[in-house]
Amino acid sequence: MPDCGLVLSVSELSKAYGDTVAVDRVSFDVGRNEIVGLLGPNGAGKTTVINMILGVLEPDGGSIRIEGLDVTRHRSQALARTNFAAVYAPLPGNLSVAQNLRIFGMIYGVADLPHRIDELIGQFDLAAFRDVKCGLLSSGEQTRVCLAKAMLNRPTVLLLDEPAASLDPATAREIRAGIRETARSGSGGVLWTSHNMYEVEEVCDRVLFLSHGKILLEGDPKTLPHDHGKDTLEELFITVAREPLTLERG
Amino acid sequence: MQPVRIGAIVLRHFYLLRGSPARVVPLFAWVAIDIVLWGFITRYLNSVAAAPGFNFVPSLLGAVLLWDFLVRVMMGVTTAFFEDVWSRNFLIIFATPLEISEYVGGLVLSSIATSSVGLAVMLLVAAAAFGLSFLGYGLMLVPFLLVLFLTGIALGIFGAAVVLRFGPAAEWFIWPIPALLSPFAGVFYPLATLPRWMQYLARLLPPSYVFEGVRQVVAGHAVSGVALVGGGCLAVVGLLLACWFFLGIYRHAVRTGLIARYSAESVS
Numbered sequence: 001m002p003d004c005g006l007v008l009s010v011s012e013l014s015k016a017y018g019d020t021v022a023v024d025r026v027s028f029d030v031g032r033n034e035i036v037g038l039l040g041p042n043g044a045g046k047t048t049v050i051n052m053i054l055g056v057l058e059p060d061g062g063s064i065r066i067e068g069l070d071v072t073r074h075r076s077q078a079l080a081r082t083n084f085a086a087v088y089a090p091l092p093g094n095l096s097v098a099q100n101l102r103i104f105g106m107i108y109g110v111a112d113l114p115h116r117i118d119e120l121i122g123q124f125d126l127a128a129f130r131d132v133k134c135g136l137l138s139s140g141e142q143t144r145v146c147l148a149k150a151m152l153n154r155p156t157v158l159l160l161d162e163p164a165a166s167l168d169p170a171t172a173r174e175i176r177a178g179i180r181e182t183a184r185s186g187s188g189g190v191l192w193t194s195h196n197m198y199e200v201e202e203v204c205d206r207v208l209f210l211s212h213g214k215i216l217l218e219g220d221p222k223t224l225p226h227d228h229g230k231d232t233l234e235e236l237f238i239t240v241a242r243e244p245l246t247l248e249r250g
Numbered sequence: 251m252q253p254v255r256i257g258a259i260v261l262r263h264f265y266l267l268r269g270s271p272a273r274v275v276p277l278f279a280w281v282a283i284d285i286v287l288w289g290f291i292t293r294y295l296n297s298v299a300a301a302p303g304f305n306f307v308p309s310l311l312g313a314v315l316l317w318d319f320l321v322r323v324m325m326g327v328t329t330a331f332f333e334d335v336w337s338r339n340f341l342i343i344f345a346t347p348l349e350i351s352e353y354v355g356g357l358v359l360s361s362i363a364t365s366s367v368g369l370a371v372m373l374l375v376a377a378a379a380f381g382l383s384f385l386g387y388g389l390m391l392v393p394f395l396l397v398l399f400l401t402g403i404a405l406g407i408f409g410a411a412v413v414l415r416f417g418p419a420a421e422w423f424i425w426p427i428p429a430l431l432s433p434f435a436g437v438f439y440p441l442a443t444l445p446r447w448m449q450y451l452a453r454l455l456p457p458s459y460v461f462e463g464v465r466q467v468v469a470g471h472a473v474s475g476v477a478l479v480g481g482g483c484l485a486v487v488g489l490l491l492a493c494w495f496f497l498g499i500y501r502h503a504v505r506t507g508l509i510a511r512y513s514a515e516s517v518s
Contacts, residue, residue, distance in 0.1 A: 017507070051510040054345035058505045080347040089345075092262075092337040099265045106258035107346045 005031050007081075007189040008053070008157045013062035015048055015213075022048045024213040025062065030157065030189035035180065037200045037221060038193045040210035041241035046193045049210070050086075050159050053191070055079050066157050080109060085150040086161035090142050093135020097126055097145050100134060101152065108153035120148040123178065139166035147175060156188040163192070164199060176203050197233040207233075209240045216240055251355065255348050259356020260363070263330050267364075277364050278371035281318045285372050288314040289380035307382050309468040310438060313461055315372050315382070317437045320398040320405075320457060321428045322368035326361025327406025328413075328424055335418050340512040350500050354493065357410070358403055365402070387467050393478055394460045400485035401456045405431075407492040411499040414508075436461045456485035 008030040015023040023045045030036045038046050051057035053064055055075045064071040069078040091100040098117060105113040121127055124144040129137060134145055143166045150158060160179070164172040180203055183190050194200050200207060201221045209217040217224060217240065221233055230236040267273050292306035334340060343353070376382035384391050409424035416423075434448060435457040441449050452458040459481025463473040503509045 047510075048507075051345075051507065056341060056345050056504060056509045057507045058501075076347040076349050079345070084345060086341075089341045091342065092339050094270075094333075094337055095262065095265055099262075103258045103262045103265075104346070106254050106261065107348050109252070109254065109347070 007032055007067055008191065009063075009065040010049070010053070011063050011065075013049065013052060013064065014060045015045075015052060015057065016060055021213050023052070023059075026210070026213070026215055027062075028208055028215060028218070030191055032187060032189055033184055034206065035183050035190040035192055035204050037204035037207035038191055038210060039195075039197075039200060039207055039237060039240075041237075044210040045213040046210055047086075047161060048213075050084070050161055050191070050193070053157070053159060054082065054084060080153065081156040082159065083108070083150040083153055083155035084159035084161070085143070085146040085163050086159075087143065087163075087165050088161070089146070091134045091145055091149060094133060096131045096133050097121070097137075097148075098130045100145065101149060104149050105152050110153050116152060120151055123151075124148045124175075140168060140171060143167055144171075144175070147179075151182065154186060154188070158183075158188055158190045160190060160192045162194050164194070164196070172199070179203070197237055201233050209237070211240050251349060251352055255352045256355045256359060259330075259348075259353060260359045263333065263356075263360040264363075266333060277322075277367045281322060281368045281372050282375050284314060284318055285311065285375045286379065289376065289382075292380070305468070307380055308386055309465055311376060311380060311382050312384070312387070312468070313437050313464055315376055316394060316398055316460065316464065317428075317432060317435070317457070318372060319365065319369050319395065320402040322365040323361055323399055323402025324405040324409065324428065326364040327357045327403060328409045328421075329364075330357045330360040331406075331410040331413065332421060335413060335421070335512075338512070340509050344504075344509050350497060354407060354496065357406070361403065361406060365399075387464070390463060390467055390473055390478075393482060394463060397456050397460050397478070397481050397485045400482075400489050404485065404488040404492040407489075407496050411492070411496040414496070414503060414512075415499045417512075431455065431457075434458070440465060454484065456481040456488060459484075 006029045010029070011027050013023055013026045014021075026045070026049060028036070038049065040046050048057065052059050053071065055071050055078070058072070066078040066081050069081070071078045091104075095103070098121070101117045101120065102113065105117060110116050121130055124147060126141075126144060126148060129141060129145070134142060137145065143163065147163060150160070158179075163179070164175055167175060176199065179190065192200070192204060204221050207217075207219065207221045207224065208215050217228070217236075219227065225231060225233050225236045228236055228239075230239065288311050289307075292311045295306045295310070334343060373384060387394065405427060409427060412423060413420045434444075434452045435455050436444070436452055437457070441452050441458055441462060444452060459477050463478055466473045503512070
């Protein structure tokens with residue numbers, strides 16, 4: 001029986017490309033109303049984990065459950081409960097903001113779609129760009145459209161891969177506050193990757209440090225650095241990236 | 251399978267067409283030019299070479315029209331798929347609840363809509379300018395179009411699978427497929443004209459049964475129902491094989507991470 005408090009359960013997840021092990025028996029959970037940071041240097045395996053959760057990459061081993069639904073066996077039902085935003089996956093630039101939201105809303109089976117689109121366009125301050133093609137927007141505006149798309153179906157599991165990377169500090173703060181509020185008041189959880197340790201500390205309830213495809217550390221971002229003799233999360237991150245062997249999973 | 255999701259794929263294509271004359275004009279312009287060109291060629295052939303009572307318009311111009319219909323159906327599927335290739339859309343599309351059957355269903359429905367425009371324009375130009383009436387083919391027109399439609403869909407799905415597997419540059423393998431097949435399909439001449447080895451290959455192509463049938467109708471002979479049913483069966487088998495091939499390529503892409511990397515055009 002799935003734990004009612006967990007929205008995402010990843011167990012013994014593995015993926016290799018030939019002889020290169022990208023993800024090595026990774027296990028973690030995301031609880032309801034929880035924001036979990038997935039951290040690690042470039043090539044640590046974060047995006048590989050996210051791609052497997054999104055069903056676009058088949059794991060070699062292990063399982064992924066979204067509200068108890070196995071992603072491999074019940075892909076469509078499980079993915080109807082997720083959504084994502086990533087800087088490397090912009091919405092089609094040849095369609096307008098409203099057209100993109102309508103099409104993805106239909107794919108995700110969003111009820112009362114016109115109302116939901118209006119709501120998100122207001123929430124992400126996109127009214128002026130409603131009928132503008134996404135390809136003509138600035139990178140920051142495109143990021144806001146991607147986030148609006150990611151919220152369309154009020155996902156149980158929201159995956160955000162560096163969601164605020166293209167945003168100016170003021171907008172990034174607003175967006176972070178919005179996502180935090182959504183996570184607190186809604187019924188879902190968030191898996192968040194970022195290289196901005198300030199952002200992670202501000203937003204995440206818990207962080208997982210991934211290195212060479214393995215989870216090296218796990219804990220509260222506010223206390224974890226001190227637990228490992230570091231002053232800041234950024235120092236800890238650098239240690240994970242350069243000297244992972246000096247650390248053990250906490 | 252959820253019709254709303256299929257509708258989303260069709261709607262996306264409709265939005266692209268609505269806002270872009272560069273996408274709308276090719277739906278009918280090239281086939282209309284083809285009909286005009288072949289219309290004048292058939293008129294000229296009628297004046298210099300036709301045996302008494304023989305009319306090149308229904309045999310030759312009709313064949314061009316039917317072949318162009320097949321090509322439009324195929325291109326309808328591949329072009330709708332290429333829109334996702336060109337906009338680097340795979341990750342964001344396939345990381346949704348959309349099932350692969352719904353996605354392909356959306357491509358096929360888009361193709362039905364776009365190829366219908368091409369067919370209507372061709373029929374109009376051929377009838378108005380050159381007096382070609384498809385009523386002359388009688389009820390046989392229905393199986394003729396059906397076999398060509400199924401073949402066009404199968405070729406389109408096959409082409410989409412090849413591009414999914416080998417990357418965006420592989421689309422240059424796809425555009426010439428109709429030109430490569432037309433000599434074997436006997437579009438403009440009886441299969442008996444071909445060398446023996448080409449005839450064997452032609453018998454594997456469903457359109458060859460249609461064009462043999464067209465020539466039978468024009469000559470006032472009965473069309474072999476058995477042959478046409480055989481062509482229809484081959485078309486169904488071709489469609490099933492194309493779907494199976496696409497599904498296999500898609501699964502390979504999910505297993506190797508091709509789908510996730512496709513948006514970065516890092517396919518090798």
